[in-house]
Each structure stands twice: as structure tokens, then as C-alpha cells.
Amino acid sequence: MTHQSITVTSHVARDFLQNAVYFNTLPKVIWEYVSNSLDNAKDDTPVTVSVDLLPTKPKTLQIADNGIGMSRKALLQFFQMHGENVQRKKGKRVRGRFGTGKSAAFGVANTLVIDTVQNGIRNVVELTRDAIENASHGGAFPVEELVNNEVVDREDGTIVQITNFINPRFNFEQTITYIERHLGRYKSRATVIINGHNCKFREPASIRSFSFTPPPDVTKRISEIELLIKVAPTPLEKEFNGIDILSYGIWHETTLAGIENKDLANRIFGEVDVPKLEDYEGAIPAFDNTRNNQLNRSNPLVIVLLGWIASEVENVRKILVEEERERKRGEQFKRLEERAKEIESILNEDFLTILDQYELARKVSARKSTKLSTGPGEDGEVLPEDGDEISKWQVAGHPHGKGIKGSQPPGEGATPRPGGPSLIVGTQKGSPKEITETGDTSKNNKKRRGIFTIEWTEGSPDDNRSEYKKDTRTIYINLSHPQVSSALKASGGVVDSRQFKEIVYEIAVVEYALAVQYERAESEEVDPFDALFEVGSIIDRVTRKISLLLSTPSSPKNP
Known part of the structure; x- marks a missing residue:
């Protein structure tokens, strides 16, 4: 009797949709495809990415770039779950590392179309949620090829179209803010336009700055780096408040390392670039694929880094508190x-x-x-009832019942009634x-x-x-x-x-x-x-x- 070998396998469809769940907001989805465009720019041409809501029925979101585009072979690699990033293979420092971004569209929608041209050859593919869910066998499932290696007279670049949205309401203001925040940390020449708005990162105003290097025992763990802490003249919006943690210029988290609710902490921001986070090859990685914009607290380098950041940020905060006390005197x-x-x-x-x-x-x-x-x-x-102060109002209408259907019609009624559900102008006593x-x-x-x-x-x-x-x-x-x-x-x-x-x-x-x-x-x-x-x-x-x-x-x- 032969025994089948026990092997590790994966249910591809479930894997795909599970990773799509991490892209649960429109800003995350758009940033995923925008950053793909930024990572795949031509070496000699500044990349331009245009994000537009097309006037179609149903609504279609389009992300178009003038990057290197993709060949049919590149599309095969693109749709491989957890595949190694092509640009990383070439030795480039790029954001993508988990090979799950292709599922992003399905966090908010049901259809993804990719129209791409490389060296005058065009390919167009489409993937739908139905096709993914129908692959209940757990194995590989096909992506529909709408255009296969067509010769065209068109510049290189990729157009991503997302349609059949689960929630058709769009908040582009939040999306623009999210993209601009990420662009501020993205070290590349890029133009990103969302519905006609040219995205530009605007760093918060600052009135002071402090620079720190880690002590010798910390330097041994995370190397010689610089922590820049800045002070804003007014409280910062939540997304700007904290220290940006980057690795090779790629942003991973913004944190105040535990002092979030302390006095004047809401005026502190800054950044630190820690290459060792990206280079770390231990058993517990510094990042995961959940897109929660937070480092892995179980990683030993992260623990040391956050402890040092907390210490320096707290020192700056204490300086601000003392100066504020002096100013108020x-x-x-x-x-x-x-x-x-x-x-x-x-x-x-x-x-x-x-x-x-x-x-x-x-x-x-x-x-x-x-x-x-x-x-x-x-x-x-001051509202009427339960008090002795004169209110501008008085209760009216039928008294509140017991939650069952009543015989009286709704309305204010002709005379005031204690316990009534409505307020009309009057002088009934009440309390604030x-x-x-x-x-x-x-x-x-x-x-x-x-x-x-x-x-x-x-x-x-x-x-x-x-x-x-x-x-x-x-x-x-x-x-x-x-x-x-x-x-x-x-x-x-x-x-x-x-x-x-x-x-x-x-x-x-x-x-x-x-x-x-x-x-x-x-x-x-x-x-x-x-x-x-x-x-x-x-x-x-x-x-x-x-x-x-x-x-x-x-x-x-x-x-």
C-alpha cells in the first residue's frame, strides 16, 4: 500500500481573498497601485501617475502611469501570490516585499482590469471575484486574457481599472491626504494627480528641532543612525503626530512610542531611518503583510528602537512642558x-x-x-423637566408609552404634556x-x-x-x-x-x-x-x- 506524501499546500483562492481583506479602505488600495507605479518607473523619465474616477456605470476607478509597463511574462509573475518582487531581484530598494498587492482591488471591489504596454506590445487581462470564488478546488485559477501580445503604437505604461465597488461612495479628500503623506516619505521623482489634484506633501510647520544619535549599547543593535525630532507650534493632526520610522527611505510606522496622551506630546513629530530593519534576516521579521502601518513588536530590533525613541521623545516633551510653564508665568x-x-x-x-x-x-x-x-x-x-431653572422650552405631545402600538396619533398636541416627546417654545422649568x-x-x-x-x-x-x-x-x-x-x-x-x-x-x-x-x-x-x-x-x-x-x-x- 502506497502512502501519499504529506506536503505543505495552499488554497489559492482563499489565500488571495484573505490577503485582499488587508486592503480594506480606498486610500490603501489606491496607494498600493500608485506605489507599484512608482517602483516601476523608467530610469530616465520622472514617473507620472494619474488617478481618476471615470463617468461610467458602474463607477470605474483608473490608475494610469508612464512607467516601464509589463510584458505577458511579467504579468505571469505579477499574479503569482507571495512571489519575490521583480525590482528587489534586481537589487533595487522598493516598497513591495510580500507579493500580495495584486489582491488589493478585491478589498473594496469585485473586478480588476490591467491594460499594459511594454516595447509596443499590449496585453489586457481581467480578474473578477466570481472567478476567484469559483476556484473552490484550491488550485490555480485562470486570469481572463482580453488582449494577447497586440502590437500597438502607444507609449509604455500600465492602466489599472477597478470597478463594481462594494461601497460606491468615495472620499477622495481622505485618499489625497493618505497619498500625500506617503509621497512625503517616498524618495523618488514622482507626480501623482488624483481627480485633477496634484498631490504634494506638506510637512507640518515646526519651530524647533532636536537631533539625537543612539548611545553605544543601542548603536550595537541598530547601528549609527540619526533621530530628528521637531516641534510644531500647534497640536498636530493625528496622522502627522509622531516619529516616522523608515528603512532605506521606505516608511513603515509613525509612533510616539507610548507617550501619546501626555501633555504637549501632540506637538511632536520627526523621523528616523533604520536600514537594519530592512536588512534583518532573523526568524522574527520587523514587518508583516497586514498593511497596518506598524512594526512587529516581537522583533528584537524593533523593541530596542522603540525604547530609544520613547526615551528621546519624552526628554523633548519635558523640555516643552517646562518652557510652557515658564511662558505662562x-x-x-x-x-x-x-x-x-x-x-x-x-x-x-x-x-x-x-x-x-x-x-x-x-x-x-x-x-x-x-x-x-x-x-x-x-x-x-437648559431643557424642561427635572429642575428649577427657567427654560426657553416646554415638553409637548403624547406622553412616552411602553413601546407598544398606541391609539393616539403622533404630534405636539394642543397643550403641554409632562413627559411628551417634543419641545415647543415656552417657559417650563428644567435643568442644564x-x-x-x-x-x-x-x-x-x-x-x-x-x-x-x-x-x-x-x-x-x-x-x-x-x-x-x-x-x-x-x-x-x-x-x-x-x-x-x-x-x-x-x-x-x-x-x-x-x-x-x-x-x-x-x-x-x-x-x-x-x-x-x-x-x-x-x-x-x-x-x-x-x-x-x-x-x-x-x-x-x-x-x-x-x-x-x-x-x-x-x-x-x-x-
Whole structure:
């Protein structure tokens, strides 16, 4: 009796679709094919990659380049799962290493078409999810060849088309941000255009930088490298916050190595290039194929590297904290804080007026959360019932039932009814509702939403004069901007001067007006064109209040 040899095998279709799961967002998918184009550029020609949404039914996403293209033989290699990267075979440092990127399209769609030309020979292939799933036998399955070695008069290059999307809604803003972040770390001459937008990486503004080399014991493990840490004048967006870890210029992770939630850590960014991560040949690799943008914490080099980064980043953070404490002790800071409170008072008074007009009216018909969050008092909006404070509202409608079908029709009713589901204008007594970050009224988090704050920064003269952070509704004003610094200098450094006030008040109002209407347009509260009109209306209204305030003589302060 013969025995069949026991061998390691793979179910190709399941393997293919399982790896596709790691490409679970449109930005990841597009970057996979864009980076393929960047890795396969011609030596003498800067590569151009164009990403477009074609007006077809169903929608088709197209990624086209002017790279080296692929021959039929190259296509055979391309569709080999876990095959060695062709450019790596040639000794080039490229991003691809796991041979799973060809499955990327199936993380978000059902059909992939590749149209490629190399040396005047064109090949076109198509692969569908149905073809993959039908290969239940587990063996190799065919890719349909639509064009086979056709002679054409066309430049070299590859066109990737993805169609039959699982979710046909596209967010190109997120995709552009994602691609631009990766391009900033990509050391090659490249032009990437997404739906007409020329992608350019813009590094965050910085006001200081620190350079570190590892101590001798760490150098033995990860070699002599340089860690560059920079400090931003304002809190950074999440994707920019942290140290970029690269290997031969290829980005693998951005991390703060455990100090993410500490004071002022949100202003730190930088980079370190560690060639040994790419060169490591031990049993536990530094990277995996999950596309989670994180190094393998089980790798010995990664453990040492992250420990060193954490130490240096924490040292920089402590320096920033001490400097910030010293700054807040100064008399100038205290005066600036007074100016900030004046501006905040004007802006928030106006904002509450806007909320009364556009948001609280919703509560007339239904007691539900609004898209623009509110916070008119220290504890939030006063709503009727369960309190002794006078509210602007009263409950109405049929009382809440037991969750079963009732005999009474819905509506507000003719008279107020305790426990009714709707709010109408009135004077019923109630209590303030503490509004948390998540919009509930629990007392676990008393941070109010819907309130604008002003912060002063000392950035670079080349930085923007102001910046708005949506998550905290904070407006940052750059004291180093030429317009602001000139006003301060002309007033002899006195922040109480009318000249300085006029400049910073105007800056805050413009940023505020843009922020309010942007949020309304983003939440589909208002048409973008109407929002643009409202910006001018807000600026006119609030600057009139400011002009009146500045024209009113200040009351003498008690000695």
C-alpha cells in the first residue's frame, strides 16, 4: 500500500481573498497601485501617475502611469501570490516585499482590469471575484486574457481599472491626504494627480528641532543612525503626530512610542531611518503583510528602537512642558489671555445665536442630538423637566408609552404634556444638561462642546497667521506672522493697544466664520454656496460688534 506524501499546500483562492481583506479602505488600495507605479518607473523619465474616477456605470476607478509597463511574462509573475518582487531581484530598494498587492482591488471591489504596454506590445487581462470564488478546488485559477501580445503604437505604461465597488461612495479628500503623506516619505521623482489634484506633501510647520544619535549599547543593535525630532507650534493632526520610522527611505510606522496622551506630546513629530530593519534576516521579521502601518513588536530590533525613541521623545516633551510653564508665568501671557477671553466672549455669543437659529429649532419637533454641538452655559442647554431653572422650552405631545402600538396619533398636541416627546417654545422649568465629548449628558466628562477658544502661538513668520482645529474648536493665532508681529511692534509691544486688538480680532473672526460654515456644509446642514455667502454675513455682523467694543472707553481699573 502506497502512502501519499504529506506536503505543505495552499488554497489559492482563499489565500488571495484573505490577503485582499488587508486592503480594506480606498486610500490603501489606491496607494498600493500608485506605489507599484512608482517602483516601476523608467530610469530616465520622472514617473507620472494619474488617478481618476471615470463617468461610467458602474463607477470605474483608473490608475494610469508612464512607467516601464509589463510584458505577458511579467504579468505571469505579477499574479503569482507571495512571489519575490521583480525590482528587489534586481537589487533595487522598493516598497513591495510580500507579493500580495495584486489582491488589493478585491478589498473594496469585485473586478480588476490591467491594460499594459511594454516595447509596443499590449496585453489586457481581467480578474473578477466570481472567478476567484469559483476556484473552490484550491488550485490555480485562470486570469481572463482580453488582449494577447497586440502590437500597438502607444507609449509604455500600465492602466489599472477597478470597478463594481462594494461601497460606491468615495472620499477622495481622505485618499489625497493618505497619498500625500506617503509621497512625503517616498524618495523618488514622482507626480501623482488624483481627480485633477496634484498631490504634494506638506510637512507640518515646526519651530524647533532636536537631533539625537543612539548611545553605544543601542548603536550595537541598530547601528549609527540619526533621530530628528521637531516641534510644531500647534497640536498636530493625528496622522502627522509622531516619529516616522523608515528603512532605506521606505516608511513603515509613525509612533510616539507610548507617550501619546501626555501633555504637549501632540506637538511632536520627526523621523528616523533604520536600514537594519530592512536588512534583518532573523526568524522574527520587523514587518508583516497586514498593511497596518506598524512594526512587529516581537522583533528584537524593533523593541530596542522603540525604547530609544520613547526615551528621546519624552526628554523633548519635558523640555516643552517646562518652557510652557515658564511662558505662562510671564506678564505678557496673562495679558494675551485677557485678550483671548474678550475674543472668545464675542465669538461664542454669536455662535449661540447661530445655534438658536439653525439647531435648537430641531428640538421643536424632536428631542434629538444636533449636528452642530451646543454648549451655551457652564453646564449646557437648559431643557424642561427635572429642575428649577427657567427654560426657553416646554415638553409637548403624547406622553412616552411602553413601546407598544398606541391609539393616539403622533404630534405636539394642543397643550403641554409632562413627559411628551417634543419641545415647543415656552417657559417650563428644567435643568442644564452636561454635554460630553460623545454628546451624552453623563457627569463623567464635563468638557463642553460648541465653545470656541483662542490660543496664541509663536510659530515661524512663514507659517499661516491662524489655524483652526475642529476637534477642540480652537483658533490658533500666530504671533510671529508679519501682520501680527508688525502690529505688536508698532504698538510698542502692548497687547492692550487698539492696533493690536484690531488685527487679532479680525483674524479670529475670519477663522471663526470659515469654521462655522465649513462644519455646516460638511454635515450637509447648508449648501456650500450658501455657506460661502454666510461667511461674509458672519464677518460683517461680528466685526461691527468688535468695532463698537473698541470704540467704547475702557473702565478704569481699581488700584
